[in-house]
Amino acid sequence: MNIYSAKIIACTVFALLAFAGNSILCRMALGEGAIDPASFTIIRLFSGIIVLMVAVFCIRKKSESSAVGSWRGAAMLFIYAVTFSYGYVSLDTGTGALILFGSVQITMAIMNIISGGRPSLYEWLGMIVAFSGLAYLVLPGLTTPSIMGFALMAFSGAAWSGYTLIGKGSVDPLRDTAYNFLRTSPLILLFIYFTFESYDVSSNGFLLAVVSGAVTSGMGYLLWYIAIGGLSITKAAAVQLFVPIIAAFGGLVFSNEIITMHLIEASVLILGGVLAVILGSSRSKKDTDKLARCL
Secondary structure (H helix, E strand, C coil), X not given: CXXXXXXXXXXXXXXXXXXXXXXXXXXXXXXXXXXXXXXXHHHHXXXXXXXXXXXXXXXXXXXXXXXXXXXXXXXXXXXXXXHHHHHCXXXXXXXXXXXXXXXXXXXXXXXXXXXXXXXXXXXXXXXXXXXXXXXHHCCCCCCCCCHHHHHHHHHHHHXXXXXXXXXXXXXXXXHHHHHHHHHCHHHHHHHHHHHHHHCCECHHHHHXXXXXXXXXXXXXXXHHHHHHHHCCHHHHHHHHHHHHHHHHHHHHXXXXXXXXXXXXXXXXXXXXXXXXXXXXXXXXXXXXXXXXXXX
């Protein structure tokens, strides 16, 4: 294994842990009523902006990069963050993460097809099984997640997949991530205007939102932008499905949530579908670049 491969693996692992951490922190804050979803989103994004912009100015390269993110990336990031917070008001940690990253995988697969990709039989089977797992998750039952929570988190996953695809072509992950966060500022201010009357923030909720924004979001997304530079679109979609497992155990440990048989069965279907996608993956770099350019 060369140094570059080791770097990609390390960044991928830490990014996935950060993603799971976001789910855990958000659910801890919102599930216990320590903060409202609007305030959590605002504090999270502003914390990410501060940390990442400081990092940009402290870590200067000899050859200055001109990377400044994009408005499309910022829009996807903002939509993801807002729907993520509101979705977790009514979803358990593991369930929310499963819906989020199941949506990511399916959205990326659909985008791959739209861009002209030709999935193999294994990939088609994987997508069908993964989608079936999501459908099974919302079947009526005692542990069925709320429809609104499901819809919001699925939409959040679609936005995150767009953010991932846009970041695929990043040549300077730190600057692109930082400026994507910074470009959300006008959207945050507009969001504040429409939500300021609903704010309810405790000291614990504020702290959880800051950690989510500065560490598991800001630093986590930076590592993810580095990681996806060495991953195919299919693998980038697939590896994120390990996040729900981590998040579910995090919810068990930190929020005393119960891992139900319904969730386990849905997880087996979705993760089994991911395994089929990985086994059938044959995307070339040319296909990957073509898909990334669509955004």
